[in-house]
Amino acid sequence: MHVYILKRMLQVIPVIILVTIITFSLVHLAPGDPAIMRAGEDATPEQVEMIREAMGLNEPVMLQYLNWMGGMVRGDLGTSLQDGRPVFSTLIRRLPATMQLVLASFIVSIGIGVPIGILSAVRQNTFADSFARIFALLGISMPNFWVGLLLMLIFSYWLRLLPASGSGSLAHLIMPAIALGTSAAGIITRLTRSSMLEILQQDFIRTAHSKGLKKLIVIYKHALKNAMLPVITVIGVQLGARLGGSVIVESVFAYPGIGRFAYLRLLARDYPMIMGNLLIFALIFIFINLMTDILYGFLEPRIRYD
Amino acid sequence: MSSPHHPVPPDGQSTKPVEVKVRRSTSFRDDAIRRFKKNPTAIIGLIIVFLFLFIALFGAYFTPHDPFAQNIRNAHQPPGDGYLLGTDFFGRDILSRIMIGARISLLVGVTVVILWGLIGIVVGLVAGYYGGWLESALMRIVDAFISFPGIILALAIMAVRGQGIENVIFALAIVGWPTMARLVRSEVISLKEREYIQAARSLGFNDAKIMFQHILPNSLATIIVYSTMGIAIPIIAEAGLSFLGLGATPDQATWGFQMSLERQYMRTAWWGVTFPGLAVMIVVLGFNLLGDGLRDVLDPRMKE
Numbered sequence: 383m384h385v386y387i388l389k390r391m392l393q394v395i396p397v398i399i400l401v402t403i404i405t406f407s408l409v410h411l412a413p414g415d416p417a418i419m420r421a422g423e424d425a426t427p428e429q430v431e432m433i434r435e436a437m438g439l440n441e442p443v444m445l446q447y448l449n450w451m452g453g454m455v456r457g458d459l460g461t462s463l464q465d466g467r468p469v470f471s472t473l474i475r476r477l478p479a480t481m482q483l484v485l486a487s488f489i490v491s492i493g494i495g496v497p498i499g500i501l502s503a504v505r506q507n508t509f510a511d512s513f514a515r516i517f518a519l520l521g522i523s524m525p526n527f528w529v530g531l532l533l534m535l536i537f538s539y540w541l542r543l544l545p546a547s548g549s550g551s552l553a554h555l556i557m558p559a560i561a562l563g564t565s566a567a568g569i570i571t572r573l574t575r576s577s578m579l580e581i582l583q584q585d586f587i588r589t590a591h592s593k594g595l596k597k598l599i600v601i602y603k604h605a606l607k608n609a610m611l612p613v614i615t616v617i618g619v620q621l622g623a624r625l626g627g628s629v630i631v632e633s634v635f636a637y638p639g640i641g642r643f644a645y646l647r648l649l650a651r652d653y654p655m656i657m658g659n660l661l662i663f664a665l666i667f668i669f670i671n672l673m674t675d676i677l678y679g680f681l682e683p684r685i686r687y688d
Numbered sequence: 689m690s691s692p693h694h695p696v697p698p699d700g701q702s703t704k705p706v707e708v709k710v711r712r713s714t715s716f717r718d719d720a721i722r723r724f725k726k727n728p729t730a731i732i733g734l735i736i737v738f739l740f741l742f743i744a745l746f747g748a749y750f751t752p753h754d755p756f757a758q759n760i761r762n763a764h765q766p767p768g769d770g771y772l773l774g775t776d777f778f779g780r781d782i783l784s785r786i787m788i789g790a791r792i793s794l795l796v797g798v799t800v801v802i803l804w805g806l807i808g809i810v811v812g813l814v815a816g817y818y819g820g821w822l823e824s825a826l827m828r829i830v831d832a833f834i835s836f837p838g839i840i841l842a843l844a845i846m847a848v849r850g851q852g853i854e855n856v857i858f859a860l861a862i863v864g865w866p867t868m869a870r871l872v873r874s875e876v877i878s879l880k881e882r883e884y885i886q887a888a889r890s891l892g893f894n895d896a897k898i899m900f901q902h903i904l905p906n907s908l909a910t911i912i913v914y915s916t917m918g919i920a921i922p923i924i925a926e927a928g929l930s931f932l933g934l935g936a937t938p939d940q941a942t943w944g945f946q947m948s949l950e951r952q953y954m955r956t957a958w959w960g961v962t963f964p965g966l967a968v969m970i971v972v973l974g975f976n977l978l979g980d981g982l983r984d985v986l987d988p989r990m991k992e
Contacts, residue, residue: 393828400832412848523973525924527931528947528965531954535962539955626837630928644840645932648847656844664835 386679394672401664402454406447408660409653416653419463450657459661460654464647469658473640477662479549480632480639483562484624486555488617490563491570496613499574503582504601514571521568526627530561530634547636554637562631566620570613577609611682618674622667720985730981736974743787744794753781755788755941764957774959776950782959786967789943792936793923793971796857800922801915803861804868809911811865812872813899817880827873830866838863839928846934856935860922871914875907909986917979920972927968943968 417434418425425433438446453459459469495518502514534557538546544553581587582605590600628641636642640659647655724730752772762779765771773782815826833841845859879885880903888898929935930944938945943964950960 393831396828397831397835400829401835404832404836408844408848519973519976520969523920523976524969525927525931525965525972527928528961528968531947531951531961531965535954535958622835622837626839629840629843630932633932645843648843648934651847656847660836660840660844663837663840664832667835667837 383679387676390672390675390679394668397668398665401668402451402661403447405657405660405664406450409657410443410446412651412653414651416463419651419653454661459658462647462652462655464650464652464655469654472655473643473658473662476638476640476643479637480625480628480641483555483558483628483632483637483639484621486559487563487566487624487627488620490559491566491620494563494567495570496574496610499571500578500601500606500609502571502575503578506579514575518568518571518575521564521571523568524564526561526565527630527634529564530557530631533557533561534634549637549639554635558631558635558637561634562624562627565627566624569616569620573613573616574609577612578605581605581609611678614681615674615678618667618671621670622663625663625666724981724985727981727984729977730984733974733977733979733981736970737978740790740971740974741794744790747787747790751781751784751787753784755780755784764953764960766957767959773963774957776946776960777953777957782946782963785941785946786943786964788941789946789964789967790971792853792940792942793926793968796853796860796926797919797923797975799857800860800864801918803857804865804918805911805915807861807865808868809872809904811869813876813904815869816873816876817895817899817903823873826869830869833863833866834870836863839925842925842929843932843934846929851934851937853936853940856926856929857922859929860925863925864918864921868911868914868918871910872907875910876903879903879906913979913983913986916982917976920975920979923975924968924972927965 415430415434417430417437417439420437421430421433434440438449441449450460457470459473461468462472498514498517502511505511533544534546537544537557544557545551548554587600587605590604591597625641628639629645630641631637632639632642633645640662644656644659647659757780759779762775763777765775765779767774771781771783773786775781776785811826811830815823842856842859842863845862846855849855849858876899885898885902888902893902926935926942927944927947930942931948933945933948936942936945946964947961950957950964954961
């Protein structure tokens with residue numbers, strides 16, 4: 383097990399380095415001069431030149447990359463082109479609100495997806511099963527921002543039950559969490575269903591039934607525990623997708639998280655912010671996937687990623 | 689989705705049990721078509737996809753109104769007489785705009801998936817076939833690209849390169865190819881130890897020939913299934929990018945851009961965002977249903 387964890391962790395290092403290279407080159411291939419953006423439209427050429435020198439833009443690209451990397455290791459991702467504030471702390475401050483939203487969306491998607499998936503598998507080929515499958519397909523097929531807009535239309539404008547935008551209370555979290563969680567709910571429903579169907583056919587379930595155990599006990603104590611393994615593996619991947627989705631959903635609901643902030647800075651072409659953002663999102667994703675792989679290694683010793 | 693099991697061509701069947709041979713009294717193709725016809729959801733998917741293709745290709749010739757004609761006096765007419773799905777803020781017919789918008793959705797969906805295929809198949813084949821350090825290096829690159837949440841990487845590319853459909857296609861191609869590469873690689877790994885590949889190798893065929901003439905054709909079922917469902921991904925993503933104003937340019941009538949225009953008037957004119965979004969959903973649903981159906985047909989052992 384230790385060897386497995388160590389191997390898995392070592393694999394992450396080249397990926398992180400590649401992530402930094404992709405981020406750095408993306409922004410450095412961009413048209414436009416960051417020094418002019420920082421200095422403003424009406425700066426004199428001398429001022430621009432001074433800023434260029436101060437920002438290290440006259441140095442070779444390789445050195446700029448190494449400087450940036452060096453800063454990154456110390457938690458310094460540079461300063462914003464727009465307001466001169468430090469990138470790292472500005473972004474980190476907005477992370478908790480987004481994490482709250484992402485967590486809430488997981489509660490929505492697991493809370494809906496797992497029970498419906500179980501129902502669908504236990505009642506295979508019945509009306510309930512068809513309903514569950516249609517629900518899952520619709521969930522996967524709806525764009526998250528459209529779900530958000532429809533929810534806003536119905537629950538804020540027509541029924542006046544929920545606030546249309548902002549944050550600060552549980553009521554503010556409901557619609558964005560549903561919008562962000564709908565497609566994952568569909569995916570988890572499908573996965574739970576197929577995984578339950580597979581488990582329910584296995585010998586130990588038949589044995590449990592023939593021992594005279596109650597159907598509910600067999601389903602919840604024996605089958606579900608085993609059927610959840612594949613679901614755990616998608617949670618890591620889904621988290622990455624949720625972080626991405628937060629950009630759109632937070633913009634729809636004017637929710638003050640890192641996603642909406644990222645979007646606003648993207649529109650303003652605040653390059654250091656864009657780089658910091660890409661990097662933080664990628665690192666979170668890598669970390670969560672590492673954790674799910676390790677967790678999976680513990681839960682299912684037969685299958686280990688190598 | 690990535691099943692190692694594949695319909696092996698008849699000559700590769702020698703080791704199969706006898707009852708399989710008995711079932712093969714019909715050809716694989718007849719069998720596949722028969723299974724497809726028995727699958728009502730797949731048929732629905734096929735019909736949706738055909739309708740979408742038809743509207744995207746020929747819809748411009750029979751839109752009920754000029755999709756670009758502005759008439760402010762006609763602004764926000766509710767769905768009904770004359771305008772089946774209502775009009776937008778500029779008095780343009782929403783149905784006509786949806787019909788014309790199908791073109792860009794189709795263009796983006798198909799081109800992006802073709803690009804995924806071109807890059808992903810080559811990378812996946814090379815990585816899976818050669819193994820070793822080359823595979824490690826290629827797969828770490830794939831891992832790195834997959835580490836970015838797709839929509840954010842796409843948005844960043846759009847912010848750097850600017851609006852426009854060509855840039856949307858470029859951005860979504862960059863974001864999606866690694867998934868295809870992973871899929872193809874896992875296929876190749878499961879195929880390359882098969883006897884007929886070993887045989888081709890011992891006959892001295894060169895690597896490129898083995899990869900493209902022997903391994904690739906046997907991975908096609910999986911690639912086709914993934915590509916069919918995959919078309920839905922750039923279609924939704926394009927709508928999202930255009931909705932955020934970092935996708936198509938305003939003169940290109942796209943579903944996502946239409947929704948972003950109408951969003952601020954949603955309170956008084958609900959139809960402005962509802963119908964273009966519905967169009968996205970129906971098309972994505974169609975590709976998903978068709979993809980599911982194709983998987984059942986091309987990969988019968990995958991079913992349940």
